[in-house]
Amino acid sequence: MELSRLPHVANGAILLAGLFVAYQLYIQLTVGRKRRAMQREKGTLPVRWYAGMWDHVMGIDLFIENMKALKEHRLLSTTQSRFDKQGSRTMRLTLLGRPVIITQEPENLKTIQAIEFKKWSLGSRRIIAFRPLLGQGIFTSDGADWHRSREMLRPNFARTQVGDLATFETHVKHLIDAVPTDRSTVDLSDLFFRLTMDSATEFLFGESTESLTQSSGDGFAGAFTRSQDYVANAGRWGMWAALFPANKQWLDDKKFVHDFVDYYVRKGLGKRSQLLQEKSNAEKPGRYIFIDELVRQTTDPIRIRSELLNILLAGRDTTASLLTNVWWQLSRNPTAWAKLQAEVAPFDGEQPTFEQLKDMKYLKAFLNETLRLYPVVPANSREAVEDTTLPLGGGQDGSAPMFIPKGMVVAWSVYAMHRRKDYYGEDAEEFKPERWLDNPDTGKKGLRPGWEYLPFNGGPRICLGQQFALTEASYTTVRLCQAFEKIESRDNRPWEEALTLTAVNLNGAKVVLTPRKY
Numbered sequence: 001m002e003l004s005r006l007p008h009v010a011n012g013a014i015l016l017a018g019l020f021v022a023y024q025l026y027i028q029l030t031v032g033r034k035r036r037a038m039q040r041e042k043g044t045l046p047v048r049w050y051a052g053m054w055d056h057v058m059g060i061d062l063f064i065e066n067m068k069a070l071k072e073h074r075l076l077s078t079t080q081s082r083f084d085k086q087g088s089r090t091m092r093l094t095l096l097g098r099p100v101i102i103t104q105e106p107e108n109l110k111t112i113q114a115i116e117f118k119k120w121s122l123g124s125r126r127i128i129a130f131r132p133l134l135g136q137g138i139f140t141s142d143g144a145d146w147h148r149s150r151e152m153l154r155p156n157f158a159r160t161q162v163g164d165l166a167t168f169e170t171h172v173k174h175l176i177d178a179v180p181t182d183r184s185t186v187d188l189s190d191l192f193f194r195l196t197m198d199s200a201t202e203f204l205f206g207e208s209t210e211s212l213t214q215s216s217g218d219g220f221a222g223a224f225t226r227s228q229d230y231v232a233n234a235g236r237w238g239m240w241a242a243l244f245p246a247n248k249q250w251l252d253d254k255k256f257v258h259d260f261v262d263y264y265v266r267k268g269l270g271k272r273s274q275l276l277q278e279k280s281n282a283e284k285p286g287r288y289i290f291i292d293e294l295v296r297q298t299t300d301p302i303r304i305r306s307e308l309l310n311i312l313l314a315g316r317d318t319t320a321s322l323l324t325n326v327w328w329q330l331s332r333n334p335t336a337w338a339k340l341q342a343e344v345a346p347f348d349g350e351q352p353t354f355e356q357l358k359d360m361k362y363l364k365a366f367l368n369e370t371l372r373l374y375p376v377v378p379a380n381s382r383e384a385v386e387d388t389t390l391p392l393g394g395g396q397d398g399s400a401p402m403f404i405p406k407g408m409v410v411a412w413s414v415y416a417m418h419r420r421k422d423y424y425g426e427d428a429e430e431f432k433p434e435r436w437l438d439n440p441d442t443g444k445k446g447l448r449p450g451w452e453y454l455p456f457n458g459g460p461r462i463c464l465g466q467q468f469a470l471t472e473a474s475y476t477t478v479r480l481c482q483a484f485e486k487i488e489s490r491d492n493r494p495w496e497e498a499l500t501l502t503a504v505n506l507n508g509a510k511v512v513l514t515p516r517k518y
C-alpha cells in the first residue's frame with residue numbers, strides 16, 4: 001500500500017470504530033430503558049455475569065476455552081462446572097462478541113418451549129449454518145414455514161409410532177450377524193451407526209444403504225457425517241464462519257449427499273401418478289415409505305430432498321448415540337444385564353411385539369437413565385423474537401424473573417440440568433435405572449419428572465421421532481440380549497463426550513459377546 005494512503009485508512013478505521021461504539025451505546029441506552037421499565041412492571045432483575053462483566057471482553061477467551069474443552073472432550077462438564085463455580089443456575093456471558101444467557105432452569109425451558117413458544121425462534125445462527133446442507137425443512141425453519149413442515153410430516157410419524165418392527169428386524173439381524181463369535185472385541189457403536197443409517201434410509205427412501213452387509217453405503221454415510229460436523233462447527237463460529245473459505249471436502253460432500261438423495265426424489269416423483277391412485281401408505285399393510293407420502297403432497301424436488309435430509313439428520317446419529325451409550329453402560333453393569341436378561345426371557349427367543357416392548361419396565365428405566373446422564377442432545381438454544389421475560393435467573397441468587405431483549409440468545413444445558421441434585425438427589429451423578437421404578441417394598445414411587453427431564457425437548461417443537469427412536473433402541477436391545485448370553489466390557493475408561501450435533505461416548509461400546517446356544 002502507498003504510504004500516502006495510510007492516513008485515509010486510519011481515519012476510516014477510526015470512523016468505523018466510532019460508529020460501532022456509538023451503536024453499542026445506543027443499544028445499551030435503549031435496552032437499559034426497557035430493562036428499567038420491566039423491572040418496575042414485572043420485578044425483573046439483572047442476570048449475573050459469569051465471573052464478571054469486564055473479565056471477558058468480547059468473550060474471545062471464553063470461546064477459545066470452549067473450543068479447547070470441545071477438543072479435549074470436556075465441553076459439557078466444563079459448562080456444568082461454570083454453573084457450580086458461579087453458584088447460580090443462570091448466567092450471562094459473551095461469546096465472540098455475542099451476549100448469551102445460559103440456563104438450566106426447567107421453568108425457563110417450559111416458558112421458551114411451550115408457554116411463550118411464539119416469542120422464540122431457532123435463531124439465525126442455526127438457520128445460516130444448516131441451510132446449505134439441509135435446505136429448508138422442519139429442522140431449519142421457524143414460524144409459518146416450520147408449521148407447514150410439521151403439519152406435512154406429522155401424519156407420517158403418527159403411523160410410524162406403532163413402529164415398523166419387521167423392517168427393524170431385517171437390519172437388526174444383519175447387525176447380529178456382524179458381531180464376531182470368536183471372542184474378538186467388537187465396537188458396537190460402529191454397528192449401531194450402520195444400523196440406524198440402514199433403517200433410516202429404508203424408512204425414508206424405500207431403499208436401504210445396507211451398510212451392515214455391503215460397503216456400498218459407506219460413501220453416503222461418510223459424506224453425510226462429515227458435512228454434519230462441518231455445519232455443526234459453522235454454527236459454533238456463527239457470523240465469524242464467513243471469514244473462512246469454504247473447503248473443498250465440504251463442497252464435494254454436500255454435492256455427494258444432494259445427488260444421492262436426488263436419485264430417490266426423481267424415482268419417487270416418477271411414480272407419483274400411480275401413488276395418487278393407490279391408498280395412502282398409512283392405510284396399507286406392509287412396509288411404510290416416507291418419500292411416497294411426501295411425493296403425494298408436493299412435486300417440489302428441492303422441498304422433498306430437504307425434508308428427507310432434515311429427518312435423516314434428526315434421526316440417525318441420535319438413535320445410534322443412544323444405543324452406544326446404552327450398551328457401553330450395559331457392558332459394565334452385570335446386575336442390569338441380569339435384570340434385562342430376566343425381562344426378555346419370557347419371549348423365549350421370539351420377536352417381541354410393540355405392546356410387549358412397551359411393557360418392559362426395566363428396559364424403559366434403563367433407557368430413561370441413559371438419556372438422563374448422557375443426553376444425546378445435551379445443549380440447545382433459542383433467540384427472542386421480541387422483548388420478553390423469563391421466570392427465573394434474575395438477581396444474585398437467580399430467583400427473580402429476568403428481562404430478555406429482542407435478539408438475545410438463551411442457551412440451555414440439558415446435561416447440567418439432568419444432573420441437578422435438588423431434582424435427582426445426592427446420587428444424581430450415579431447411573432441408577434432403579435430410580436425410575438416404583439419400589440413395592442418401600443412404597444416409594446419411581447421418578448415422574450416434568451420439565452427437569454428433557455431429552456426430547458417439549459412443547460409444539462417436541463421431537464417428532466421420539467417413539468420411533470425409543471422403539472428402535474428397545475427392539476435392538478431386546479434382540480441383542482436374546483442372541484447373546486454374556487457380555488464383557490473391553491474398555492475401562494469412563495464415559496467421555498464426543499460432541500458434534502449429538503453427544504456419544506468417545507470410545508464407543510467395545511465388548512466381547514458370547515452367543516446363546518439353543
Ligand code: HEM
Pocket residue numbers: 138139150310311314315316318319322376377380455456457460461462463464465466468469470
Ligand atoms: C434418541 C433419539 C432422539 C433424540 C434424543 C432426539 C431429540 C430431539 C430434540 C432434543 C429435538 C429438538 C431440537 C430443537 O428443536 O432444537 C428433536 C427434534 C426433532 N426430531 Fe428428534 N431425537 C431423537 C430421534 C429422532 C428420530 C429417530 C427422528 C426421526 C425418525 C427424529 C425426528 C425429529 C424431528 C423431525 C425433529 C424436529 C421437530 C420440530 O422442529 O418440529 N428424532 N429431536
